[in-house]
Amino acid sequence: MTRTAQWAYAWLMLLPAMALLALFTHYPAAATAWHSFNSTPKGARSAVFVGLDNYRQLVDDPVFWQALSNNFWFALYTIPASIALSLLMATWVNGKVAGRGFLRLAYFTPTILPMIAVANIWMFFYTPEYGLLEQVLGAFGAPSHNWLGSKSTALPAIMVVTVWKEAGFFMIFYLAALQSMSPNLAEAAAIEGASRWHFFRRVTLPLLMPTTLFVLVNAVINAFRMVDHIVVMTRGGPDNATALLLYYIYEIGFRFWDSAYAAALTMVLLAILGLLALAQFGFLERRVHYR
Amino acid sequence: MTHVYDSRGIPRAIETAAAWLLGVLWVLPLAYAFWTAFHSGEYSTRFVLSAPLTLDNFVRAWAAAPFARYFVNTVLLVTMVLAAQLVLVTLAAYAFARFEFPGRGLLFALVLVQLMIMPDVLIVENYRTMALLGLNDTIVAVGLPYMASAFGIFLLRQTFKTVPRELDEAARIEGCGPLQVLWKVYVPLARPVYLAYALVSVSYHWNNFLWPLIITNSVESRPVTVGLQVFSATDQGIDWSIITAATLLTTAPLLVAFLLFQRQFVQSFMRAGIR
Amino acid sequence: MIVQHMGRALRGVAVALAAAALPALAQAPVEVPFYYPVAVGGPITRIIDGLAADFEKENPAIKLKPIYSGSYQESITKVLTAVKSGDAPVTSILLSTDMFTLIDEDAIVPFDDLIRTPDDQAWLKSFYPGFMENSQTGGKTWGIPFQRSTIVLYYNKEMFKEAGLDPNRPPANWKEQVEYAQKLTRRDASGKVTQWGIQIPSSGFPYWLFQALAIQAGTNLMNAAGTQTYYDKPEVIEGLTYWLDLVKKYKVHPEGIVEWGTTPKDFFEKKVAMMWTTTGNLTNVKSNAKFDFGVAMLPAGKQRGSPTGGGNFYLFKKSTPAQREAAFKFIKWVTVPQRAAQWGIDTGYVAVRAEAWDTPAMKQYVAGFPAAVVARDQLPFAKAELSTHDNQRVTKALNDGLQAALTGTKTPEQAMKDAQREAERLLRTYK
Numbered sequence: 003m004t005r006t007a008q009w010a011y012a013w014l015m016l017l018p019a020m021a022l023l024a025l026f027t028h029y030p031a032a033a034t035a036w037h038s039f040n041s042t043p044k045g046a047r048s049a050v051f052v053g054l055d056n057y058r059q060l061v062d063d064p065v066f067w068q069a070l071s072n073n074f075w076f077a078l079y080t081i082p083a084s085i086a087l088s089l090l091m092a093t094w095v096n097g098k099v100a101g102r103g104f105l106r107l108a109y110f111t112p113t114i115l116p117m118i119a120v121a122n123i124w125m126f127f128y129t130p131e132y133g134l135l136e137q138v139l140g141a142f143g144a145p146s147h148n149w150l151g152s153k154s155t156a157l158p159a160i161m162v163v164t165v166w167k168e169a170g171f172f173m174i175f176y177l178a179a180l181q182s183m184s185p186n187l188a189e190a191a192a193i194e195g196a197s198r199w200h201f202f203r204r205v206t207l208p209l210l211m212p213t214t215l216f217v218l219v220n221a222v223i224n225a226f227r228m229v230d231h232i233v234v235m236t237r238g239g240p241d242n243a244t245a246l247l248l249y250y251i252y253e254i255g256f257r258f259w260d261s262a263y264a265a266a267l268t269m270v271l272l273a274i275l276g277l278l279a280l281a282q283f284g285f286l287e288r289r290v291h292y293r
Numbered sequence: 294m295t296h297v298y299d300s301r302g303i304p305r306a307i308e309t310a311a312a313w314l315l316g317v318l319w320v321l322p323l324a325y326a327f328w329t330a331f332h333s334g335e336y337s338t339r340f341v342l343s344a345p346l347t348l349d350n351f352v353r354a355w356a357a358a359p360f361a362r363y364f365v366n367t368v369l370l371v372t373m374v375l376a377a378q379l380v381l382v383t384l385a386a387y388a389f390a391r392f393e394f395p396g397r398g399l400l401f402a403l404v405l406v407q408l409m410i411m412p413d414v415l416i417v418e419n420y421r422t423m424a425l426l427g428l429n430d431t432i433v434a435v436g437l438p439y440m441a442s443a444f445g446i447f448l449l450r451q452t453f454k455t456v457p458r459e460l461d462e463a464a465r466i467e468g469c470g471p472l473q474v475l476w477k478v479y480v481p482l483a484r485p486v487y488l489a490y491a492l493v494s495v496s497y498h499w500n501n502f503l504w505p506l507i508i509t510n511s512v513e514s515r516p517v518t519v520g521l522q523v524f525s526a527t528d529q530g531i532d533w534s535i536i537t538a539a540t541l542l543t544t545a546p547l548l549v550a551f552l553l554f555q556r557q558f559v560q561s562f563m564r565a566g567i568r
Numbered sequence: 569m570i571v572q573h574m575g576r577a578l579r580g581v582a583v584a585l586a587a588a589a590l591p592a593l594a595q596a597p598v599e600v601p602f603y604y605p606v607a608v609g610g611p612i613t614r615i616i617d618g619l620a621a622d623f624e625k626e627n628p629a630i631k632l633k634p635i636y637s638g639s640y641q642e643s644i645t646k647v648l649t650a651v652k653s654g655d656a657p658v659t660s661i662l663l664s665t666d667m668f669t670l671i672d673e674d675a676i677v678p679f680d681d682l683i684r685t686p687d688d689q690a691w692l693k694s695f696y697p698g699f700m701e702n703s704q705t706g707g708k709t710w711g712i713p714f715q716r717s718t719i720v721l722y723y724n725k726e727m728f729k730e731a732g733l734d735p736n737r738p739p740a741n742w743k744e745q746v747e748y749a750q751k752l753t754r755r756d757a758s759g760k761v762t763q764w765g766i767q768i769p770s771s772g773f774p775y776w777l778f779q780a781l782a783i784q785a786g787t788n789l790m791n792a793a794g795t796q797t798y799y800d801k802p803e804v805i806e807g808l809t810y811w812l813d814l815v816k817k818y819k820v821h822p823e824g825i826v827e828w829g830t831t832p833k834d835f836f837e838k839k840v841a842m843m844w845t846t847t848g849n850l851t852n853v854k855s856n857a858k859f860d861f862g863v864a865m866l867p868a869g870k871q872r873g874s875p876t877g878g879g880n881f882y883l884f885k886k887s888t889p890a891q892r893e894a895a896f897k898f899i900k901w902v903t904v905p906q907r908a909a910q911w912g913i914d915t916g917y918v919a920v921r922a923e924a925w926d927t928p929a930m931k932q933y934v935a936g937f938p939a940a941v942v943a944r945d946q947l948p949f950a951k952a953e954l955s956t957h958d959n960q961r962v963t964k965a966l967n968d969g970l971q972a973a974l975t976g977t978k979t980p981e982q983a984m985k986d987a988q989r990e991a992e993r994l995l996r997t998y999k
Binding site for chain 2: 005008009011012013015016018019020021022023025026027028029030031033034087090091094095099100101103104105106107108109110111112113114115116117118119120122123124125126127129132133134166169170171174175177178179181182188192198201202209212213215216219220223227229234248251252255256261264268271272275276279
């Protein structure tokens with residue numbers, strides 16, 4: 003195939019997806035970018051160009067900085083935990099573990115159950131006095147604790163829910179990747195006398211790298227866009243202890259109806275995520291073992 | 294299929310125990326949902342094995358919304374979205390994975406933008422677009438913004454990139470055009486990934502709520518989550534019995550589908566790998 | 569010439585056609601899309617659909633389209649998204665506190681132009697004044713009360729008996745409330761509390777329950793124009809100090825943030841003897857409490873008091889006069905005494921007009937369930953719920969301050985000063 007034919011082929015194959023993306027993602031995203039340089043239109047008062055005013059407001063907004071720092075810790079703890087657990091789970095249910103069907107379903111439940119319902123169920127787990135956690139801990143004589151109602155434990159409690167959700171989700175993709183690996187590799191390695199750990203580190207892990215890159219990029223993005231369970235469980239409280247960036251944007255956009263300021267925050271979030279994605283690609287894509 | 298590196302003896306027992314420990318922890322919310330949905334409210338916080346079973350919660354939940362019609366809509370929605378996604382995503386991922394063309398990096402970055410921007414932010418603009426297209430209050434409008442899925446394109450690009458080049462070249466030597474290569478080599482090899490993607494996509498759209506609520510008005514176009522939401526109203530506190538019953542009611546088809554399809558995870562390699 | 573003739577003939581045909589079409593046009597039903605949220609349990613969507621069908625039967629020229637729009641929060645999102653795309657409903661039930669937001673968005677019109685006959689005026693006057701406070705501003709009526717609530721005290725009569733208290737004499741003032749709560753709080757041998765005396769929820773929207781304390785201490789939190797808040801008034805700080813004293817000084821109220829959503833369950837589980845929550849919980853408590861319970865007005869500080877809450881009907885600007893007329897007809901129809909009464913009985917909301925309480929259905933209901941009148945009797949002491957311009961932001965300033973004080977990061981004085989400073993900054997532009 004000539005080079006130009008290749009180009010034409012590629013572009014044609016991309017066309018339908020790109021057209022839909024342009025219509026329903028890029029156009030609104032560009033509109034959002036434009037809104038961020040304008041004031042919020044309110045009824046008869048239409049939007050006027052205000053330059054960087056919304057961004058300046060953001061610098062002086064203590065809740066924004068708190069949300070950013072909350073989000074940083076949230077990402078730092080939940081991403082490695084979810085990825086490690088998901089890999090572990092996938093390895094188990096890829097093998098011949100007893101009760102594999104049940105375990106697969108168990109690990110997959112976070113993806114099947116709607117987040118609003120799940121958040122309500124987790125609220126029961128965390129309820130003081132008679133919640134599940136309290137019932138279990140109480141049996142060991144531990145004192146009662148208000149998990150979601152104190153500033154020190156609210157965010158960790160939300161993190162646990164997130165890890166539960168994310169690990170189960172990523173497990174699927176690791177499992178699919180493990181499934182498409184040829185068993186011949188393991189047999190060959192076993193003949194050469196490689197240990198199990200050695201095989202995992204030297205063969206499985208590198209072969210999983212494309213999936214890991216995929217999972218990592220998604221994990222980072224998700225760490226900045228989880229919001230459903232916060233809406234139900236804490237609404238960002240107590241006193242913004244669980245306010246994450248997207249939750250704060252949601253609050254500004256759909257409670258305060260300050261679309262311009264929400265647009266500015268969205269742009270900041272997009273910039274953060276874009277840079278993180280770029281870093282991950284720059285760093286990992288070269289190391290990923292594609293064939 | 295045997296795995297040479299499956300553990301044996303004591304390590305195996307420990308691993309099985311650990312896998313089950315995690316399994317029990319992970320299934321806990323679902324288990325709680327089952328317990329609570331089948332018992333009356335006073336047992337929603339008390340786990341007594343002798344507690345009497347009841348279907349009352351399901352009866353109340355079913356009566357609160359036209360669930361039968363909502364199920365039809367949801368099935369139509371997820372089928373339509375998944376079918377469109379599979380086609381669009383496969384073509385785009387193939388282009389990104391195996392074609393050299395100007396603007397590839399930039400276009401891929403543009404695709405990833407969809408991953409990073411949250412759908413909620415786009416609601417107002419997309420609502421306006423749907424109104425312009427005259428699609429408000431239709432199932433198509435619920436699904437259209439999701440049909441080009443960055444998540445799917447990225448996932449399949451990663452998968453297609455791991456397909457050995459030799460297989461690709463062998464097929465070309467046999468005289469296959471690019472689309473035939475895609476269909477005969479790449480798609481079969483990626484079957485487990487397609488399955489994973491299908492499960493995730495269907496689950497997501499089955500449970501998606503805010504956009505469908507806003508873009509639809511009539512019973513004829515609303516999905517099942519809109520019926521579920523009626524019970525999450527918090528003015529008078531959480532009624533776990535009815536929430537869990539409604540949740541099980543709406544997600545039962547997904548649970549059953551997963552139980553059926555999870556077996557495919559084993560067979561797909563056999564079929565795909567031996568080509 | 570011929571062309572002219574034909575033109576004239578055609579015009580004639582057109583006129584004849586138009587004349588024929590006119591009566592048909594007049595008969596074409598007026599469509600009235602109507603968004604409504606569901607915020608309490610029970611088959612609300614069925615009830616609303618039933619009301620719409622009955623209304624259409626009596627008014628065949630109107631096609632009322634009830635559209636369920638989620639929770640209150642989702643409903644305002646749906647409404648404003650539609651408004652911003654030029655596609656609003658004709659009428660909608662939304663929080664009474666959304667009034668300023670909707671005015672500032674230029675989304676709604678006042679009812680004043682539609683209220684023309686003396687009958688209409690009498691109808692408007694028949695709503696409880698406590699509910700009208702959140703429905704009128706600047707001399708205009710922007711909302712019509714429909715599903716409204718207030719805060720009341722629910723208490724466990726059995727626990728009262730066990731503690732040696734008279735189950736028919738709930739606490740009447742702050743002092744008694746503390747004394748009762750002390751008697752009702754129980755600890756096991758290790759000092760762990762097994763039963764709390766009282767619980768005032770503080771998650772999500774703590775301002776609402778706190779507002780009752782502030783009113784009882786002697787002041788409301790804002791002016792009627794929605795341009796000024798009084799978060800740092802001494803009375804407000806006194807109210808917050810009282811709340812904190814229940815937690816820290818008397819140790820009769822759980823520490824930290826008390827979840828609104830689980831508070832009724834805490835009450836059913838006998839973990840708490842007295843709870844403050846909405847009258848919207850009446851039906852819920854009635855059907856789920858497995859013990860004898862009482863409902864009482866909130867205890868008085870300097871005075872009794874509670875904010876109102878709940879939803880109003882609004883009329884949207886982007887509609888034809890005929891649509892507005894039709895919607896107004898429906899709103900009048902659905903708030904006649906017997907329907908207002910029935911809605912209150914079905915949902916647990918406070919029936920919004922005095923006449924509703926004189927209907928046979930309501931009298932019968934109250935005879936069987938006397939607790940239902942407490943909310944009505946408290947209405948003379950009820951004040952407008954906190955609502956200002958830039959409402960949610962100004963409210964969040966207070967919510968954050970309250971939660972900071974309740975979790976111990978700020979003193980009451982500091983928390984309220986910070987909240988007031990933030991509110992003043994936000995309201996600057998509306999003065």
